[in-house]
Amino acid sequence: MSLKRTPLRDFHAEHGARLVDFAGWEMPVQYRSILEEHKAVRRAAGLFDVSHMGEVDVQGPGARAFLDSLVTNDVAKLSAGRVLYTPMCYENGTVIDDLLIYMRGAEDFFLCINAGNTPKDLAWLGDQAARFNAETGAGSVRITDRSAETALLALQGPAAAAILQPLTDVPLAALKYYHFTTGQVAGIDCVISRTGYTGEDGFELYHASESAPALAAALLEAGRPHELELAGLGARDSLRLEAGYPLYGHEISDQVSPLAGGLGWTVKLDKAAAFIGRDALRAEKANGSAQRLVFFKTGDRRIVRAESPVFSGEAGGAAVGRVVSGTLSPILGEAIGSALVDSAATDSAAQLWVDIRGTRLDLQLVKAPFVPLKKSTTL
Known part of the structure; x- marks a missing residue:
């Protein structure tokens, strides 16, 4: 079975990446060394290709209520331009996936989901949307997979804003953590999100797949004076563990609840919306994990x-x-x-x-x- 490739596969090969199979994708595990890439992100900045992640639109008049019925965190508290981190659970309280919810408008959201879980998540979302629409009316919520047409670059580290700002007119200093906006970066239309998975300041840039090589090249060139390093999955994993961030299939999984996995702060048992897994998580909270x-x-x-x-x-x-x-x-x-x-x-x-x-x-x-x-x- 052939591995899937991101739009930057040739870019990685040209820059000396060691490519490996990751969740069915051919991805760079490192360039120079995991140690040096990790240190560069803590000291200056690193550039990661995370285009293997899944992106899904959730739209329609029932979109907010639908999402609030699926995830443990409180979607009702979102406003346009904000991002929410949350687990999504089965009825027994174990985790289907942990994901980001982006609110573009009252009826317009998109999700960023884990690469290895994308097929499973899409099937789950489709089944739940059919149920929700049967209960609330046809067209209440629409699910659209945007993964193939969307690429994602993560620029992470204390120098990230200094590298990115000359390439965009968006005032990055005004963009708060876990907020996002839209704008051009190096002439390329992007969703600019102040999020990341390293524990450092940084940005994640969603853009059209065909624009990924040009955007990566522009960021790499802008980062040279700031000691920007290309970074692979090896450094991404060591960075997230130093930060204490969970990785699906490790700290949380379909065998582990968010309560047991240290994500109790994301489980809003008393939010207005009933959500899948709430009863099991209430019992676990009462009895202890x-x-x-x-x-x-x-x-x-x-x-x-x-x-x-x-x-x-x-x-x-x-x-x-x-x-x-x-x-x-x-x-x-x-x-x-x-x-x-x-x-x-x-x-x-x-x-x-x-x-x-x-x-x-x-x-x-x-x-x-x-x-x-x-x-x-x-x-």
Whole structure:
């Protein structure tokens, strides 16, 4: 089966990217090195191709009510030009996907969804829209997949605004975190969103797929005086983990609820709209989650890989959880990660630990983010 390609596949190859299979897409995992790309984003800026993400229009007179019935966060509080981060759950409270909702107008929204979940999400949205329209009237909500025609570049880091501003007339200083607007960048029509997945200030630029190579080249040229680096999926993952951001299939999944996965702040159980999964999440909130997400560091450079068992207390006991994400923090110079652990084990005084090729490594539980971030970029 051939891999899908973003409009920037040839651009990546020309710039020396190492391309890998990611969720069925041929994507750059790194250019020079993950370590250097990660440090560049924290120090200056990095440019990421995230055109594999899905984009979906949700429109019609019932669009807001429809979305509010699907997601755990409160869509009713959105206004035009704002962005909302939210999980979308099954009836049992586990997560279908975590996504961004953009409000263009009272009857006009679009979603940014995870690449690997796009087919599943589209099927779910279609089924739920058919149900909603049957209840509220034909044409109340319309779902349109815009993924193939939309490319997405993420410019992330403390120098992002300085790089982007000369290319656009949009006053970037006036654009707040988790807000968006429209305008031209290097002569290309874009949705300019002050969002990102690295924990740094930055922008995500939605634009027509055919314009992606020209926009990437313009951003790269504008960024040269600011030490902008092309960055791949490897740095994107280590950056998001340092920031304490979840990754679908790891911290949250169709087996993990947003409450267990550390996203309780996104679950508005008392919002006016009933949403799919609310009853299950109410019960979990009342009774407590069986497992809890914890973040850890080790004081050691050896990476603790995902799926490694987590133990409690002395050797010889049963596992009390598993690692869901692990990497070497380029900023801290030690291994960091996250784990889903039995809640009782996190409440006890017993030390959590993992076994790395016969060596016990104690997990030092910490509160994310692992490195200082600007307050405005914490989810």
